[in-house]
Amino acid sequence: MSGYLLSIIGIVLFSALLTAVLPQGKTSELIKSISRLACLVAILSPILYFFAGGELFGNFFEKTVIQTDDDYIRYCSEIRIENAENSLENDLMEQFALSSDVSIQWSYSEEERGVYSVEQIKIDKIFVYIEESVADSLETQLEHYIMTSYQCPTEVCRVS
Amino acid sequence: MKRKLKLVFSALLLCFCLLCTLMSDHKIARAEEDYSKELNESILQQLNELDLKALEEYLQSLEGGTDTNIVQRLYDYIQGEPFNYESFFADMGEVLLDGIQKLFPAFACIAAITLLCGILSSLKSQYLSGSSGQMIFMIAYISTLIPILSILTDCFLSSQSCIFSMQEQMQIVFPIMLTLMAASGGTVSVAIYQPTVAFLCNTLVGLISEIVFPITLTIVCFSIAGHLFGEMKLGKFTAFFKSINKWIMGVGVSVFGLFFTIQGITSATYDGIARRAAKYAIGTGVPIVGGFLSGGFDLAIAGSMLIKNSLGNMSLFLLVSVLFEPLLLLIAVNILLRLTAAVTQPFGDSRISDFLGETADNLNYCTAGLLFTAFLYFVVILLIVCSSEAFF
Numbered sequence: 001m002s003g004y005l006l007s008i009i010g011i012v013l014f015s016a017l018l019t020a021v022l023p024q025g026k027t028s029e030l031i032k033s034i035s036r037l038a039c040l041v042a043i044l045s046p047i048l049y050f051f052a053g054g055e056l057f058g059n060f061f062e063k064t065v066i067q068t069d070d071d072y073i074r075y076c077s078e079i080r081i082e083n084a085e086n087s088l089e090n091d092l093m094e095q096f097a098l099s100s101d102v103s104i105q106w107s108y109s110e111e112e113r114g115v116y117s118v119e120q121i122k123i124d125k126i127f128v129y130i131e132e133s134v135a136d137s138l139e140t141q142l143e144h145y146i147m148t149s150y151q152c153p154t155e156v157c158r159v160s
Numbered sequence: 161m162k163r164k165l166k167l168v169f170s171a172l173l174l175c176f177c178l179l180c181t182l183m184s185d186h187k188i189a190r191a192e193e194d195y196s197k198e199l200n201e202s203i204l205q206q207l208n209e210l211d212l213k214a215l216e217e218y219l220q221s222l223e224g225g226t227d228t229n230i231v232q233r234l235y236d237y238i239q240g241e242p243f244n245y246e247s248f249f250a251d252m253g254e255v256l257l258d259g260i261q262k263l264f265p266a267f268a269c270i271a272a273i274t275l276l277c278g279i280l281s282s283l284k285s286q287y288l289s290g291s292s293g294q295m296i297f298m299i300a301y302i303s304t305l306i307p308i309l310s311i312l313t314d315c316f317l318s319s320q321s322c323i324f325s326m327q328e329q330m331q332i333v334f335p336i337m338l339t340l341m342a343a344s345g346g347t348v349s350v351a352i353y354q355p356t357v358a359f360l361c362n363t364l365v366g367l368i369s370e371i372v373f374p375i376t377l378t379i380v381c382f383s384i385a386g387h388l389f390g391e392m393k394l395g396k397f398t399a400f401f402k403s404i405n406k407w408i409m410g411v412g413v414s415v416f417g418l419f420f421t422i423q424g425i426t427s428a429t430y431d432g433i434a435r436r437a438a439k440y441a442i443g444t445g446v447p448i449v450g451g452f453l454s455g456g457f458d459l460a461i462a463g464s465m466l467i468k469n470s471l472g473n474m475s476l477f478l479l480v481s482v483l484f485e486p487l488l489l490l491i492a493v494n495i496l497l498r499l500t501a502a503v504t505q506p507f508g509d510s511r512i513s514d515f516l517g518e519t520a521d522n523l524n525y526c527t528a529g530l531l532f533t534a535f536l537y538f539v540v541i542l543l544i545v546c547s548s549e550a551f552f
Contacts, residue, residue, distance in 0.1 A: 005374040009381045012394065016385040020298070043397060066331075066358050068350065069339040075209050076343035079202075079460040118347035 004046060011035075011042045077121050081106055088126070088146075095145065096138060101129040101159075125153045132158045202459040203238060203466060207231045210339070210467070214332045222481065237470035255485065259492035266307040267496045270516070273303050274500075274508035281509055297509060301388055304512055308519065312380060315493055318486040319526045320373060325482045326533050327365045330357070333475045337544050340468035344461045349427040349547055353540075356420055360536055364416065367408055368529040375401050376525040383522060387515040405525050409532050417539055424543030431547070472545035476538065483534050490527045494520050 015035035022028040041048075085102040092100050109122040126146060130139065139156050146154040208231060216230045277300030281293060334357045342350045379401050382394045497520035505513040 002370065002374050005378045009378055012382060012385050016389045019389050066335050066338060066354050066361070068335060068342050068354075069211050072206075072210050072339050073343050076206070076460050076464060079206075080458065083459065118351055120347060 008039075008042050011039050015039055077106075077108075080121070084123075092128070092142065096142065098130065098134065098138065098142070103127040103129070123152055125155060126150070128154065128156045129159050130156060132160050134158070199459055199462060199466075202463040204231075204235065206460070206463045206467060207234060210336065212336070215336065218328065218332055219478075222478070234467060234470045234474065237473050238466050252484070252488070256488045256492060259489055260496065263311065263492055263496055266311060267500045270304045270307055271500045271504050271508075273300050274504040274512045274516075276300065277512065278504070278508035297511065298388065300509065301512060301515075304516075305384065308516075311493055312519070312523070315486075315490055315523060315526060316373065316377065318489055319530055320369060322482055322486040322530055323365060323369045323373075323533055326479065326537055327361060327369075329475065329478055329482070330361045330365075330537060333471065333478075334361070334540070334544075337468055337471055337475075337541075340464045340471065341544060341547065344464035344468065346428065346431045346547055348431050349424070349544075352423055352427040353544065356423065357540060360416075360420075360540060364412060364536060365533055367412065368533055372405050372408055372525060372529045372532075375405050376522060376529070379405075379522050379525070380519060383515060383518050387511050387518075390511075402525075405528075409528050413532055413535065417536060420536070420539055420543065424540075424547065428543075428547035469545050472541050475541050479534060479537060479541075483530060487527065487530055490523060490530070494523055494527070497523070 015032075015038065018035050019032055022031055081104050085104055088102045088104075089100055092098050092102075103126075104123055105125045105127065106121055106123050108119045110117050111120050128142060128146070130142070139158075142156055143154050146152065212230045212234075219230060277297060280296050280300075334353075338350050338353055338357070341353070379398055382398045382401075386394045386398070497516050501513045501516035501520065504516070
């Protein structure tokens with residue numbers, strides 16, 4: 001585009017100079033007409049080029065890709081999972097007066113939202129670590145509670 | 161006796177109620193303080209984790225190599241650094257007057273040459289032949305062109321450099337803001353904004369720097385040639401190129417500005433609804449299963465949103481700082497061109513004063529190009545910052 005406009009500017013200024021410098025006469029009229037025709041052809045050249053099968057805009061619409069920082073997103077996801085683990089530990093303490101360690105196994109999954117495909121955190125399984133001395137009935141209650149409340153596969157593990 | 165007992169009992173009850181209120185207020189204040197402390201810690205951790213190197217380098221290049229702690233600056237914006245409007249407008253006025261003062265001698269020279277040419281032209285019919293008069297006009301015109309071309313070159317280069325600086329800012333700031341948006345749960349919004357922002361950074365900015373500015377230069381050259389040589393009939397071509405500029409900027413601002421706004425609002429609303437639905441849904445696993453945090457306060461999301469908003473705030477300051485000087489230069493040159501044209505019209509050569517007036521009109525396309533880019537940049541920052549409200 002810049003080349004095209006610079007060529008027009010050059011031709012117009014040259015023909016303007018020619019118009020001023022040439023002495024009066026029949027030849028000068030002819031030269032002036034030719035210079036004006038040259039200006040016209042220069043200005044209309046993209047249209048002629050387009051009809052001859054050329055490409056007008058080329059790679060003008062080439063897009064730069066805007067990338068997000070995946071490491072930071074992963075870091076935030078890990079913080080949220082950590083908060084979720086602490087939240088569940090507090091919940092179990094409130095419901096069952098039980099001290100436990102919760103570990104959440106998670107991954108990213110593709111989800112369709114309309115025409116867009118987005119990555120979301122998906123919780124695959126919840127591991128609850130309890131003491132050996134806890135009763136079996138309580139363990140069953142724990143599993144049932146988490147499955148009912150959160151519809152998530154759960155595994156209760158005993159640790160000494 | 162009974163009365164006394166009743167009085168004592170009432171007094172004791174009142175004291176007890178007062179004590180309870182004070183204690184609960186104290187507890188609430190402590191709880192709020194704890195949350196605030198936790199949130200600030202979370203924000204600082206996230207700021208240290210975020211990749212802000214490119215932004216820091218850009219800030220250093222703007223501020224002339226001074227040491228910039230970008231993390232501290234963003235944290236200060238989150239804490240609510242007050243903005244001094246009075247000093248901002250005072251600075252703007254100072255820069256504008258300074259610009260006018262620097263350009264004044266050049267325009268005084270142009271006015272003097274134009275008036276001299278006007279005086280000599282009035283003598284033409286009595287003492288000078290037609291061709292000598294024409295020669296005087298050409299010399300006067302070319303003499304006025306020299307300072308004008310130097311000023312116009314400054315204006316074009318300054319505008320071009322401002323556009324490229326804004327483009328560089330967009331390419332640095334938008335990836336960080338979209339990362340923060342994705343981290344705070346705006347996944348659909350990010351999917352929508354990514355191509356939008358890329359289109360703005362590349363195509364729309366390219367339209368201004370590679371089409372509008374060169375066309376404006378062409379219009380100025382046609383104006384110079386047309387006024388110098390009256391036989392050169394370029395008025396309609398000039399009008400054609402002017403209409404191209406107007407259509408590009410008019411369509412750009414109205415269609416894309418409107419399109420971005422509607423897209424941005426709907427995507428943020430969609431994310432907000434999805435987030436609320438996920439809080440109460442069971443088994444979706446998106447973003448966190450069921451009611452894990454339905455009653456709680458998600459520090460990570462809140463921190464990301466606050467950092468995003470503070471970055472948006474900083475970006476607006478950066479935008480104004482790069483737009484400031486070129487815009488004020490263009491305004492100063494416009495004012496002085498019109499003033500000179502007004503002063504020289506009654507007594508000077510009308511061709512030169514018409515040329516000055518036309519140049520002031522043509523320079524408005526440069527101003528419009530800068531404001532077009534700045535406006536769309538501002539709209540996208542605003543949409544990204546305001547999308548946080550819809551998530552809750």
